Amino acid sequence: MRARLVTMMVVVFLVSALVTNCAPTPTQAPPTEVVKPTETPKATEAAKPTETPKPTEVSLPPAPEFIEVGASIPLTGKFGSLGTQVKPGYVFAVQDINAAGGVYVKEYGKKIPIRLTIYDDESDPTKAVSKLETLYAEQNVVAYLGGAGSDMHAATAAIAEKNKVPYLGIAFALYSIHQQGYKYLFSPFPKSPAQARDVFEILNAEIPEGERPTKIAIFQEKTDWGKELCGLWKENAPKYGYEVVVYEQYAPKTEDFSDMILKAKAAGAEALFGMPTQPDGVAMFKQMAELGWTPKFSLIIRAPENVTWGETLGTVGEYVTIFPGWHHGEKFPGVEELNAKYQAEFGRPADLLTGPAYACVQILANAIERAGTLDRDAIRDAIAATDMMTVVGPVTFNADGTGNVLNPLIQWQNGKLELVWPKDQATADFFYPAPPFDQR
Amino acid sequence: MFVPLAQSLVFGLLVGALYGLAAVGLSLVFGVTKFLNVAHGELLMLGGYASFWAFTLRGVDPFLTLPLTMVFLLVIGVVLYKLLFAHMVKLTEEAKIQNTLLVGFGLSLILQNVALRLWTADTRGITTSYSRMAFTFLGVRFPIVRVASLGIALIALFALDLFLRRTYTGKALRATVENWEAATLMGIDIQRVYLLSFVMGAALAGAAGCLVSVGYSIDPGMGMSWTLKGLIVMVLGGLGSFMGTFVGGIVLGVTESATGYFLTLTYREVVGLVLFILVLVFRPQGLFGTKER
């Protein structure tokens, strides 16, 4: 009877292998037909030197039906709240590009629509790897779009490197991922060095000397990004005339911040810098209010980036500032249309991560057009040479794959996220100092 | 010196009371039915959302909705029991644990992801108009919502204790914990006792969830960490004593907070767990548990 079980197992295994083998099912664009893995790009590589305008129409290779692009996004699990902001950015951008006929690929002499396949990786790096391998082997994607959170990017960017597929990812500020020498990873998103520098420059520009919150408390999460970003803040502070009076570490998922808060209060700290997760950030601010310590200025990256921060904390969450990478109030071409589209579907202007996600697709489409082919290495080189206007503003890339992008400062005011820096983009004035919690 | 320590302990006390409340529910269910309901944390999450929506949409004070939240979870408990757990009553103890673990696992996947579809993955919580108020005693601040939460946790617990000690049904419940075979012989309707303990466990999870949404925050994925904490506290306090379980929760919460004060915040949970292990080394039946036969 064990033999029968074994047979059953073999059958299950084979059947499932078969089923995965022919798994189409993208979330977007109905699966018309599985696009044949066109080996054409390579063939044309050889024929490329013929740049002369000959009767090209005759020699053009048959164009593929779609440009295949794939994304593995954490839609469930602990990064779910980030992933759900990223996804509509990708989807809307692809819709907009396809509405205009697609991306012009010179090699085929015509516009080809993008087909985007999105999978949910459950915020699990191992599952994300599976999804990227499926996108590579089944959809034969020309590029990957990333998910959210450094846990996920660390795994997926490495798979992109292994498969030699260009990878555009946002929603992580960790700089160390970029320092490993990966060639296929690009991120049009502000990184820790910018976040650690800009805050002091903005404070010094906005607030006259003597009124600045020169005594800083830093609450560092015990993670690599925490170490990196908070370390940079600590390093930069003296250069701009600031003093770090409290530097405390905590492990993620802490319920009790009272000890750190009391230390900051006792040291007379006037500003708070931190990058807590959402639950940690909410607990931190509730306890600050209860213990009666109000920093005049707080830069809290990550936790306040969701629209629910305002309704969760009410006035306690007011005046907090963030470096989220983008804001729907930016005055770049395409932002208004994106907001309108987002408003129609979700009833509010585009979320903070939606813009950068949208820009990823813009950058990719632009690069494919410049490359004039669907060859992955050519697209990679074209992305590296990007110099264009997107919904997040002008974008170019450094050699390490980090983008030169705007790093706007956002502030919670009257229950809304307002853009306060840079001035020419601002939707509201920077508010300082924050009034004590019990006087709001 | 005194003030910061005392302040830490005030916060630790509440954290501990919530651990205790979550664990008492688990312990009640496990003690009576030997069902290891690993979806307990998800029930807590549902309780949190029930209070949150009542507050956000209707403006009802979370402390007022607490009884309603408990009733809501009670109903959910009845449905889940009838639908899923009633099938497990006749199994052996070992098979019961195994099967309820599996069902609980599936259930937690469903509840988590249904919550995610309905209410998004964003973190939410309740901040009332009096949330930032506190009274000061000897220089130590006592935030009103936390004191109230602690009070409610204690009331819920004493009510439970009273019920278990004074009513016939409560006594039947306790008898089942001690020895279910003898209880059956005494003419106790096991099915009814099982159902009752299960729904009471769910209601306690609901109460805990409500208080969590006031004191901390809620999100669809929060369940697992509360289930794990609940299991640890259940064993720390020891099976068979619900008051003991609650005290176990307080001990753990205060230890964690004191660690933050004396050592470092990065290892507060680790020190709590080490304490737990030490307790088990010296008292394998938990702090207040009855020794195994």
Add this chain to the structure above:
Amino acid sequence: MGRKQVIFIALLIAILVLLPVVVKKDNIINLALLVLLYICLASSWNILGGYTGQTNLGHAAFFGLGALSTRFLWMSGWSLLPSVLAGGLLAVAFALLIGIPAFRLRGVYFAIGTLALAQILYITVGNVFSDISSLRPQDLATYQLVPRYYFFLVLALLITGTTYLLVNSKLGLGMMAVREEEEAAESLGVSALKHKLLALSISAFFAGLSGGAFAYYHVGYYPRFPFSPEWTFDSMMMVYIGGAGTIIGPIIGALFFVVVRELLALKLVELHLIVFGILFILVVLFLPGGFVEAWKKMQAAFARRSKERGVKVSFQTTDD
């Protein structure tokens, strides 16, 4: 084992060996690799949890320790096999360290005690080793999935084979005696503690090796990731849904858990976890005791009916 079984097992192994040769797609190989990884984890959990009756909720600690030390040694220039072996041995060392105090505990106390131990390691590793461990670009340029697949295949065969030998040995009988009735086993001269410790060590060793293989396989993760409790729970679920205390149980469980879940994820995207949860509960409700027991019951029922009708039963149910 009957002749039929030997043929089937040989056939199965042949299919698994030939898979990467026939199927050239990395996603299929990757999925098969994950199934093998979970077979390793679930089967190693089964040695203590299924055969010896000790529900260990700290399995991820052994897996994580194996991954941590292997990754460190391997990336610092050791060759692969010694690194993985060191990972396995470290896991055994940890098992022996915690074994004696842990086995003073019974039932749910043991389960939660081991859970707490694993959580201590999970948080501590997260604090101490907070940097991502990614393969370097030069490693990735030469990264091949197929050797990793074979590594896991060999490991899965090793673990399953060892379990088979163990179950049919005196030691294995002792372990099962401890599971059934500890006091009775002791009175027959079977040392419960000795058998539990041995089972724990073997289980930990294999989990450590699996962790080592994971470190060899995975391109980029945080060092705390293999310590996360999900690894334990997933393995345990696989054993239970397949059939605890059987050799084939964890294998079927891993297949169901990994393949069905991945297929649903590819087909349904956002809704897949809800559907998987429902499916999972249905399986538990209709097949209590897991796939293996359901199969046995079905066969028994079939055999009974055949007998009633006076039909000759065509297959044997003599083994286990």
